[in-house]
Amino acid sequence: MKAFNRWDTEGIKVQDPGLVSYINLEATIVPKTGARYAGNRFHKSRVFIVERLINKIMVTGHKSKKHYRSSGHLTGKAQKAYDIVEKTFGMIEAKLKKNPIEVFVGALENAAQREEIITIEYGGARYPKAVECSPQRRVDIALRLMTQGAYQKSFNSKKSIESYLADEIIAAYQSSSASIAISKKLEVERQADSSR
Numbered sequence: 001m002k003a004f005n006r007w008d009t010e011g012i013k014v015q016d017p018g019l020v021s022y023i024n025l026e027a028t029i030v031p032k033t034g035a036r037y038a039g040n041r042f043h044k045s046r047v048f049i050v051e052r053l054i055n056k057i058m059v060t061g062h063k064s065k066k067h068y069r070s071s072g073h074l075t076g077k078a079q080k081a082y083d084i085v086e087k088t089f090g091m092i093e094a095k096l097k098k099n100p101i102e103v104f105v106g107a108l109e110n111a112a113q114r115e116e117i118i119t120i121e122y123g124g125a126r127y128p129k130a131v132e133c134s135p136q137r138r139v140d141i142a143l144r145l146m147t148q149g150a151y152q153k154s155f156n157s158k159k160s161i162e163s164y165l166a167d168e169i170i171a172a173y174q175s176s177s178a179s180i181a182i183s184k185k186l187e188v189e190r191q192a193d194s195s196r
Contacts, residue, residue, distance in 0.1 A: 003048070003101055006089075018135045025048070028048050111181035114132065115131065128191070147165070150168045
């Protein structure tokens, strides 16, 4: 079975041992379960990782809980999101001459932050405290930052969302700070380090 009937997922290995159980590489030709498992705890980790990217693309641009940074052309249109991901993977394959799903999984591993900050109130004052990030949340945050970073760049731009998303995934795969997901991860981990 090949993803989009084009790309094989056999032989792709998740290098990060913490994320092995949370990045599912069992390919489906049409990655769309239609929220059949919504509400089942931890079930999203058993959904094909490309389908999770498609689902994240359908929620366009919340930026700090405001919806003004939206692309405007995609809210809940699964076929459009499917086409965007297929074109993006085609662009990645053309640029890097590698399996785009392998590149995407590598980008996810690089962009998944290990720590985050919570606020503790103690004696009327608030203090930041560094905590470890759970593996499922690491994948969620990386997917969200990649898609929203691409949407923010393509907003009011002549370049298409597909090319921005391809650039974002390639930059994250190469651990380049040109990727919004990587730069955000480094910033959060730096803050967590200073608030120990």
